[in-house]
Amino acid sequence: xxxxxxxxxxxxxxxxxxxxxxxxxxxxxxxxxxxxxxxxxxxxxxxxxxxxxxxxxxxxxxxxxxxxxxxxxxxxxxxxxxxxxxxxxxxxxxxxxxxxxxxxxxxxxxxxxxxxxxxxxxxxxxxxxxxxxxxxxxxxxxxxxxxxxxxxxxxxxxxxxxxxxxxxxxxxxxxxxxxxxxxxxxxxxxxxxxxxxxxxxxxxxxxxxxxxxxxxxxxxxxxxxxxxxxxxxxxxxxxxxxxxxxxxxxxxxxxxxxxxxxxxxxxxxxxxxxxxxxxxx
Amino acid sequence: xxxxxxxxxxxxxxxxxxxxxxxxxxxxxxxxxxxxxxxxxxxxxxxxxxxxxxxxxxxxxxxxxxxxxxxxxxxxxxxxxxxxxxxxxxxxxxxxxxxxxxxxxxxxxxxxxxxxxxxxxxxxxxxxxxxxxxxxxxxxxxxxxxxxxxxxxxxxxxxxxxxxxxxxxxxxxxxxxxxxxxxxxxxxxxxxxxxxxxxxxxxxxxxxxxxxxxxxxxxxxxxxxxxxxxxxxxxxxxxxxxxxxxxxxxxxxx
Numbered sequence: 001x002x003x004x005x006x007x008x009x010x011x012x013x014x015x016x017x018x019x020x021x022x023x024x025x026x027x028x029x030x031x032x033x034x035x036x037x038x039x040x041x042x043x044x045x046x047x048x049x050x051x052x053x054x055x056x057x058x059x060x061x062x063x064x065x066x067x068x069x070x071x072x073x074x075x076x077x078x079x080x081x082x083x084x085x086x087x088x089x090x091x092x093x094x095x096x097x098x099x100x101x102x103x104x105x106x107x108x109x110x111x112x113x114x115x116x117x118x119x120x121x122x123x124x125x126x127x128x129x130x131x132x133x134x135x136x137x138x139x140x141x142x143x144x145x146x147x148x149x150x151x152x153x154x155x156x157x158x159x160x161x162x163x164x165x166x167x168x169x170x171x172x173x174x175x176x177x178x179x180x181x182x183x184x185x186x187x188x189x190x191x192x193x194x195x196x197x198x199x200x201x202x203x204x205x206x207x208x209x210x211x212x213x214x215x216x217x218x219x220x221x222x223x224x225x226x227x228x229x230x231x232x233x234x235x236x237x238x239x240x241x242x243x244x245x246x247x248x249x250x251x252x253x254x255x256x257x258x259x260x261x262x263x264x265x266x267x268x269x270x271x272x273x274x275x276x277x278x279x280x281x
Numbered sequence: 282x283x284x285x286x287x288x289x290x291x292x293x294x295x296x297x298x299x300x301x302x303x304x305x306x307x308x309x310x311x312x313x314x315x316x317x318x319x320x321x322x323x324x325x326x327x328x329x330x331x332x333x334x335x336x337x338x339x340x341x342x343x344x345x346x347x348x349x350x351x352x353x354x355x356x357x358x359x360x361x362x363x364x365x366x367x368x369x370x371x372x373x374x375x376x377x378x379x380x381x382x383x384x385x386x387x388x389x390x391x392x393x394x395x396x397x398x399x400x401x402x403x404x405x406x407x408x409x410x411x412x413x414x415x416x417x418x419x420x421x422x423x424x425x426x427x428x429x430x431x432x433x434x435x436x437x438x439x440x441x442x443x444x445x446x447x448x449x450x451x452x453x454x455x456x457x458x459x460x461x462x463x464x465x466x467x468x469x470x471x472x473x474x475x476x477x478x479x480x481x482x483x484x485x486x487x488x489x490x491x492x493x494x495x496x497x498x499x500x501x502x503x504x505x506x507x508x509x510x511x512x513x514x515x516x517x518x519x520x521x522x523x524x525x526x527x528x529x530x531x532x533x534x535x
Contacts, residue, residue: 032370151388154380158366164333165436166355166385212416213371 003237008124012249015126016229018134019186022141024222026183027204028214029145029176031221033156038075038177040197041090043184045071045097047193050118051104060118061130064193065185067097072177080170098193120192121250123233130189137182144179145218152176153214190229191250199225202257206264228256284347286311286440286470287332292341294327301327305341305495314466316481317474319491325474326362328491329442332472333359346439355384358438360429362445362474368418374428375413378404381435403434406461408454422449430458434465441465443473447480459484 003009030039049063071093079086105112114122145152155162155172163169180200187196203224204217211217232253239247287309294302301324309315317325330336331343334350345353358381381403382396404410407427412420420428426449433441443462447455459480462471466486475481481488490496 032367034367147389150376150379150392151383153372153376154383157370157372157377158364158380160335160361160365161359161380161432162383163335164354164357164359165380165383167383167388168385208369208371211371213373213376217371 003234009233009237011128011131012123012126012233013230015131015134016123016190016233016253017226018131018138019190020222020226020229021138022134022183022186023190023199023225024203024207024220025141025145025218026180027200027221027225028207028218029152029156030180030200031204031208032214032217033176035177035180036197036201037087037090038072038079039180039184039200041075041094041097042068042072042177042181043188043193043196044094046181046185046188047101047118048097048099048104049101050115050193051101051108054108054112054115055104061133061185061189064118064188065182068181068184069178071097072181073174076174076177077170080173116192118188118192119194120248121188121190121195121253122192123190123229123249124236126189134186134189137186141179141183144175148172148175149214191254195250195254198254198257199228202254202261203228206257206261209264209268224257224260228253228260231256284311285309285344286313286346287472288342288344289328289331290342292331292338292343294324294331294336294339300493302331302338302491303493305491307489307495309470309472311470312466312468314462314471314484314486315473316485316488317472317491318476318478318481318488323492325491326444329359329444329472329474332442333357353440355436356439358433358436358441360426360433360441360443360446362448364425364429366417370417372417373413374409374415374417374420375400375404377417377428378413378432378435381432381437399437400431400435403431404428406434407431408457423451423454426450427454427458430461438469440470441472443471445474445476447475447477455480 030036046064046068049065049067050060051063052067053060053063075086075090075093078089082089105115114125116122117125151162151167151172152175154165155167155169156176159169159173162172183200184196187199190196191199204221206224207217207220211220229249232249232255235252235256236247236249239245285308287307289305289307292302292305293300305324305328307328317328319325327336331338332345332350334343334345334354343350346356378400379392379396382392382400401410401413404413407430409424409427409431412424412428417425417428426446430443430446433443441462446462447458450458455477459477462473463484465471473481473485
């Protein structure tokens with residue numbers, strides 16, 4: 001059976017490719033600015049919102065977005081005031097979000113059927129409505145980054161000088177964290193709250209090895225993310241049709257991304273050694 | 282333009298319970314060229330950060346170009362001693378220098394042709410035009426220092442603060458930086474932290490010594506009392522052009 005003739009597969013691929021845009025653009029800032037820890041906190045805190053959605057019977061994805069945004073802004077505000085101890089604060093937000101989620105789900109009436117989808121991703125079950133939401137998040141992320149690119153670049157690179165130049169560095173940081181929260185919610189669909197952070201960081205880190213400024217890094221991170229998502233989906237599909245084992249694509253996407261990173265690092269080292277050899281010859 | 286460039290009145294500062302500055306009073310007139318001396322940990326960088334509005338005094342008042350320090354943002358250039366940023370950050374030199382052109386009220390607008398020109402000129406001023414397309418992580422210490430000076434110049438500052446700008450430079454480039462500062466000090470106010478007493482004695486117009494308390498001096502002459510009060514021990518001052526000990530023997534070890 002050919003995957004590309006299945007309407008549901010096209011929908012899933014559309015969702016995965018659209019999610020790659022937010023993944024590559026925001027992942028670039030996450031890696032360059034080294035806010036992977038904050039992003040992990042946002043992602044796990046979002047699970048509290050998923051649980052609240054189950055408990056109060058509204059869309060858990062909306063809950064995830066609300067909790068993710070709140071966690072991002074809270075960590076962002078406090079991080080600029082405490083300085084030291086930020087990692088402790090992040091781990092607290094991280095764990096408290098998860099704890100709330102588990103309690104809310106336990107309190108919710110009945111059985112939560114697709115809970116693992118929120119933990120590890122549920123790309124195969126994505127409805128058209130979410131494909132549109134992902135496109136909307138892409139538009140917000142791309143619009144925000146395009147309009148404020150030079151300011152986001154400056155504050156990410158050297159916040160102190162940006163402040164001396166007169167930029168509103170705190171507002172820009174919170175804005176970046178808000179965009180990060182939106183991207184995280186999108187990636188929860190692909191890889192779940194536990195694995196989303198890997199998708200945000202690994203493709204961008206591989207891209208970083210081959211690029212020297214943010215814009216190409218974003219483009220290549222998006223391409224890497226799209227390639228891994230597509231690869232994970234096709235792998236899941238072919239395993240399902242050939243040996244009749246249903247592997248969730250989310251973890252496959254993550255493992256492919258990790259393999260890509262290892263391959264990229266190896267290639268990078270090889271290129272460098274060759275350049276040194278030809279330089280010394 | 283009679284407003285002082287910097288005015289500190291009874292400024293105290295402490296990191297937690299560790300006192301760093303005690304009752305510092307300092308007035309820097311426009312177009313002055315002041316060198317700030319003092320031992321490590323004496324509070325020099327803290328004083329610059331207070332002037333930049335990056336720190337607030339525990340007590341006392343700081344005015345910069347006649348206003349609160351944070352309101353002077355965008356008019357004050359700063360060259361930090363150690364880069365505060367990640368050398369792995371993917372950014373080109375030219376984009377670093379153009380940071381000096383960013384302002385709050387121009388956020389949503391692209392950089393103008395003039396912005397690019399000012400940044401390019403600043404890079405040329407520090408003889409680093411050929412570095413424009415390099416990634417920031419590929420620069421040597423001296424090249425990076427020049428790029429940071431260019432970034433501060435690109436801001437077109439009325440007041441320029443530099444924290445040990447020549448510490449990582451070789452002698453030829455260091456000399457050219459001192460000559461550049463001397464040139465700039467004709468049109469703007471310059472405050473420089475340095476340990477290079479020879480260069481200071483040649484170039485600056487006034488000197489202040491900081492060791493928690495400030496010992497200001499209206500000329501560039503360094504007295505043994507100032508240095509002793511600053512460094513907490515007798516110091517031999519060997520100045521350029523005087524190949525002998527210029528201070529009287531202060532007794533002690535001999």
